[in-house]
Amino acid sequence: MIQAEATTPIPTGVVFWSHDKGTAKLIIQLKKDHINQTLPQGTIVPILLEFNSDTAAKGKGRHIYHAVIENALEGIVSIVLEDNILGYVGRVDGSVYIELPDSRSLDTAGRFTFDIKRSPIDEDVPELEDYYWQGFNEIIQESKRLIDQVESNCETVLNDLSSKVTSLEIQTSDIKSKQAEILKSIEDNDVFTKQESSANVIYQVIGKEKVRMTFTLDFLGKEAGVMTNNANTYKAYGGTSLGVPSNFTSEIxxxxxxxxxxxxxxxxxxxxxxxxxxxxxxxxxxxxxxxKKQLGEEYFTAQGALSNSEQVELIKPKITNDQGNVYGYGVGAGGNKLTFAVWNVRWLNWSGTKSRTTATVSNISIPINNAKEYIDSDGNCHFIAYAPVSDDSTASAANLDYANYQFTIELSMNEFIQSMIAANHIENLAAQEEAEASEDNTKTMTPLRVFQSIAKWTKDKFVS
Known part of the structure; x- marks a missing residue:
């Protein structure tokens, strides 16, 4: 359902198995106000899949699909999971977005979950992080078969193996020529996934000069007193007049x-x-x-923004369509009323004030659209919600159900690509000598290193 509110992800109950190769298909229908959403010609529907295994080595990552539009009038789209993704085991979080042909875009708030499990017949299939190794065992088994045949017909085996090595060399050369820039990034230890690079190529092909990414900040997963995973804070104050942000010292x-x-x-x-x-x-x-968590620290340092204040000044002009939201109601001696405002860092006062006089939970939104005025030098945007004044018989109480801050950030295509590279930077890649030696089990190998390892191994086995 396309709607401007945060909803709980839909637990689809869908389970795909590792043996569902080419058949793991998700069909999604988009609706607005319970009416099927028509998709104009040229519309792109990105679907983001996120893998969040408890063990990082078992697969953490983001895979972006561009859905096939099955029926534009009925708003029906679909994706088929690639085989390498079926190596992942666990819960998958999905979300749906729409890129319209007139440069508008929206987050449908279509969140859903499904599971991937290992088929009994695929007990030895590598998990997600090893997808580029699938098929390697078959090559080794074929090589062993050729070794057995050497005893009866060495010349035939050598000719056959020479042909296969030549074929591998041709494939390697083809990869080098087609992916020269990507291989250069690999040599510099800057690697991004196939899905992310594909998304970048699609954006460039359609001539999109800027990429817009929309985010929602709230308190989901927040631990009181801890700033590492979620640095947002919720504090209370009970003065006789409105306080400023520095007055709020008591975290809830x-x-x-x-x-x-x-x-x-x-x-x-x-x-x-x-x-x-x-x-x-x-x-x-x-x-x-x-x-910083989304774009990577290198996104800022590469542009010379080293301190917090410099980094804040870098991002302020890129933020658009930002607004604060609070859901709740207030009560006090003057009746039911909840007032909401945002702190202006330039004039040092509360502005954009809005109120609701209800006795039940309702939403108050404050559009901002000028991050320069409302984000402080530490990168914080502050909002206040307060109830009417108390008297001797009636307490003043702010009853809140949910609150968030939403914003869109616009990046140039170059900035977007650099941020994706930085966010998916891989350390500890094997060098060619380490790959050919095949002695270190702690290094990560790129596809090029895999080919080099195979070529060296077969050469040592059959060439004297």
Missing amino acids: DQNSYNKIAKLDNNLSSYPTTGAGYIRQVLLSYNVLDFL
Whole structure:
């Protein structure tokens, strides 16, 4: 369902098996307001699959598909999983996006999950990170068969092997000529996945000068007092007048973080009693920390932005369509009212103020569209939500269900490619000598190194 709200991912219950080669097909129907979404000619529907195994070596990654449009009038699209992805074992998180031909795009909020499991017949199939090794065992087995035949007809075996080695050399040469720039990146230890490079090529082919990526920052997965995985914070204050961000020194507890993490009518409530007090909560979103995780540290350092303030100034002009959202209601001596505002770092005041006078959870949104005015030198964007003043008999309470900060960042195609390379940088690649020696089991080998290893191994076995 295409709708402007965060929803819980749909657990499809779908299970694909590692033996479903060429048949693991997902069919997705897009709807808006319960009506099938027509897809104009030229529309692209990217589908992102994310692999989040508990063990990093078992497969963490992002694979981007461009779905086949099965029926444009009915809004039906599909993808077929590639064989190498079926080597992954575990839960897969998917999300659907739409790129319209007039340069508009949207996040459908279509989140879903499915599982991939190992077929009993495929017990020895490598997992996701080893996909480029599939078929290697067959080559070794074929070589061993040729060794057995040497005893009866050495000359025939040598001729046959020479032909195969020549074929491998031709393939290697073809790969070098077709992927010269990619191989240069590999030699420099800058590697990105097949799916990501394919997505980049598609963007260039359609002549897209900029890439727009939309993100939502909230408190899902936030641990109280911990800034590593999620650097956003939720703090409370109960003064007699509106506080500024520095007044908010008390972080809320883990239980309240869990309640505000998603829209589920499980409210986080902080009342304050005594005449003349205002219950206020500060919702701070660390945009810089989030983008460092998304784009990679090298995206900033390569452009000379080394300090936090320099990095913040680099990203501010690239942020568009940003807005803050809060879902909840307030109560106090003056009745039911919740007020929402954003901190202006230039004028040092709360601005964009909006209110709702309901006794049930409702949404308040504040469009910003000027990150320069609202993101501070540490990369934070601050919002305040507060209830009416209390008196001796009625407490002031802000009851919040969910809050988030959404924004779009625009990158040039070159910046996008560089960020993808940086975000998928691989260390510890084997050199040619290490690949040919075949003695170190801790190194990662590229396709080129695999070919070189095979050629060296066969040469040593059959050429004196």
